[in-house]
Amino acid sequence: MSCTIKDVARHANVSIATVSRIINNQVGYSEKTKKKVLDAIEELGYQPNAVARGLISKRTHTIGVLFPKLSSTLVTDLLSGIEKATHEAGSSVIVCHTESNGEKTMKYLKLLNEKRIDGIIFTSAPLLGEYYDYIKKMNVPMVLLSTETYAYPVPYVKVNDRHAAYTAAQFLINKGHKKIGMLCGNIEDAISGKPRFDGFKSALQDHSIPFDNSHVVFNRGFTFSDGMDGLRTLLQQVPDLTAVFAASDEMAMGAISSAYELGIKVPDDLSIIGYDNLSIANMSIPPLTTVAQPLTEMGEMAAKMLFELLDSEKTVESRIMPHKIVERKSVIAKEG
Incomplete structure (x- = not known):
């Protein structure tokens, strides 16, 4: 049977509130107390309940990413960057394969809303009005990746x-x-x-x-x-x-x-x-x-912008990422 936060508090001989503050990186305890609690967590194998933590912090530490196509190698590189930045921020990713299908996209947005995700990265497809309106009702930040919109005030990351x-x-x-x-x-x-x-x-x-x-x-x-x-x-x-x-x-x-x-x-x-x-x-x-x-860097930038929006009331600037020619062996000079 899995242990609870009460078990950790009893084992460390501290209050439940102290355990909660330590788990959520809040203040109000000594380093000695922190060590006692962390040792108790390790000894008991305690796993914090993400849903319960979310109710307290109003964050689930999860973001949603919508891709129109998962079979493309391009997606692998974008997702690699997204996951890197998301992991560093202590969050996780839910990946949704929309197939550029409006009905499927809306179903995924409703699912992400039920999961109470913290924000959305919308990639490689036009941002339709019905998507924008629904995400706005969800009241979560959004960043566009490898796409852009002139119709709505949404920051984006892409190459020109x-x-x-x-x-x-x-x-x-x-x-x-x-x-x-x-x-x-x-x-x-x-x-x-x-x-x-x-x-x-x-x-x-x-x-x-x-x-x-x-x-x-x-x-x-x-x-x-x-x-x-x-x-x-x-x-x-x-x-x-x-x-x-x-x-x-x-x-x-x-x-x-x-x-x-x-x-x-x-x-x-x-x-x-x-x-x-x-x-x-x-x-x-x-x-x-x-x-x-720079696909991996673009994914990483989009995720960092999303977390910046989550951590601040300020807007973030869209980013046009640099492109360059990588010369290999499939092009030669034409003589004459």
């Missing part, structure tokens, strides 16, 4: 997708490529799809390279299969491309696999640059040149 895509296209141009294609996500995706397309298009125009829609294949998402199928379509439309910008690393690796099946050598016949710098980018053959998002 338009600028990062511009940087990728500019990198290919600086390598001497002029016949450049793009494997794009969903153009109706205002978070990642359209900004990355706009950045690619602007880079071509700014460097006096005529833009043609035939040089872009729009996909439903950013997956490996989108990259595989997309490259075949792209090369059918423009057979003499020398370089391709894929709007995600998964798409880029799908394109590399498709090129292999078509007998096209990367980078000798076709240079490919990705976007994200996932941990698997260094494992492809050839290793993938890509635009790096």
Whole structure:
């Protein structure tokens, strides 16, 4: 049978209130008393009741994180940063897989409300009005991660997708490529799809390279299969491309696999640059040149901002995180 806080107090010969203050890091006891209580907790194997502590502190020391997709390697890197900061803050994480489904998202928000979580990190998807309204009624802070909103006053952590895509296209141009294609996500995706397309298009125009829609294949998402199928379509439309910008690393690796099946050598016949710098980018053959998002750092920053909101009445500033090109072996200079 598990012991209670009363058992700890009796064993240490102190009051229940003293044990409670020590467990909750409050003041009002000596170091000698603290040692007696901590020794009693260890000897008895006492585990503080999180629900009971929550009733006292009005905190459950738990945050909710909503992801539209759990199979992506990108999620692993973001979650790694979130968990690091959350663990350091003495809290834990509940991860919810929404599948970008409105009904499922609302069910998860209701579940998180029942669990009385302290705050929410909402990732990689548009923040719809019904989500915002419900979270506001929950009266908990929220931080957006790898997404943003202009409609609601919610702080966010993300990379400037338009600028990062511009940087990728500019990198290919600086390598001497002029016949450049793009494997794009969903153009109706205002978070990642359209900004990355706009950045690619602007880079071509700014460097006096005529833009043609035939040089872009729009996909439903950013997956490996989108990259595989997309490259075949792209090369059918423009057979003499020398370089391709894929709007995600998964798409880029799908394109590399498709090129292999078509007998096209990367980078000798076709240079490919990705976007994200996932941990698997260094494992492809050839290793993938890509635009790096500091994903783990972004997750950690979002969690730290959330705890800052919890610990203070002040607002926090949104963060645009830096991106950079990580050059590996999938892009070479175009001669002539």
